[in-house]
Amino acid sequence: MGTTLCPELSRRNPYWIEKHRYYELKHFCLQYPGWRRAYAAIDSLTGSNFSPGKVRQNPSELDPTAxxxxxxLFYSDRMEMVEQTAMKTDPDLVSYIIKGVTEGRSYNNLQTRFGIPCCKDTYYDRYRRFFWLLNKERK
Incomplete structure (x- = not known):
C-alpha cells in the first residue's frame, strides 16, 4: 500500500531533500504505529526495564519507575514530532497526512477509504512539504 511517489525531486522544487534523507524520514514515520503500541503497553506499575538508547552505569541500580x-517520553516525543509536523503542514489535512506517512497509504487509498477532501496534486504537495518540514525538525 505504499505511495508510488518519486523519492527524488528536482532541486528546483521548494521541498527538495536528498533521496536517502527522504527514505530515512519515511522509515522514521513508518515506526509510528509501533511507537503507539509500545507507549500504550508501558505499564508503570509492572516496571518495564526498557529504556531506549540508555546504557546503565551500574546495572545493580534498578529504577523501574524512571x-x-x-x-x-521517548515514544511520546517522536509521536508528537510527527503529529505537530503534520499540523504545521496543513491543519485541514492533518489526519490524512498522518495516515499517509505513518501507514504508507497512497492518495488513491485515502480517497477510496476515507474520502480525502482534496485533489491528488494538493495531497502530494502537502506530503512533500511534510517531509521537508520534518527534515528541518529532525536536524
Whole structure:
C-alpha cells in the first residue's frame, strides 16, 4: 500500500531533500504505529526495564519507575514530532497526512477509504512539504 511517489525531486522544487534523507524520514514515520503500541503497553506499575538508547552505569541500580517514564517520553516525543509536523503542514489535512506517512497509504487509498477532501496534486504537495518540514525538525 505504499505511495508510488518519486523519492527524488528536482532541486528546483521548494521541498527538495536528498533521496536517502527522504527514505530515512519515511522509515522514521513508518515506526509510528509501533511507537503507539509500545507507549500504550508501558505499564508503570509492572516496571518495564526498557529504556531506549540508555546504557546503565551500574546495572545493580534498578529504577523501574524512571525506566517507564523515560520510555514513555521517548515514544511520546517522536509521536508528537510527527503529529505537530503534520499540523504545521496543513491543519485541514492533518489526519490524512498522518495516515499517509505513518501507514504508507497512497492518495488513491485515502480517497477510496476515507474520502480525502482534496485533489491528488494538493495531497502530494502537502506530503512533500511534510517531509521537508520534518527534515528541518529532525536536524
Amino acid at each position: 525506566d517507564c517514564a523515560e520510555a514513555r
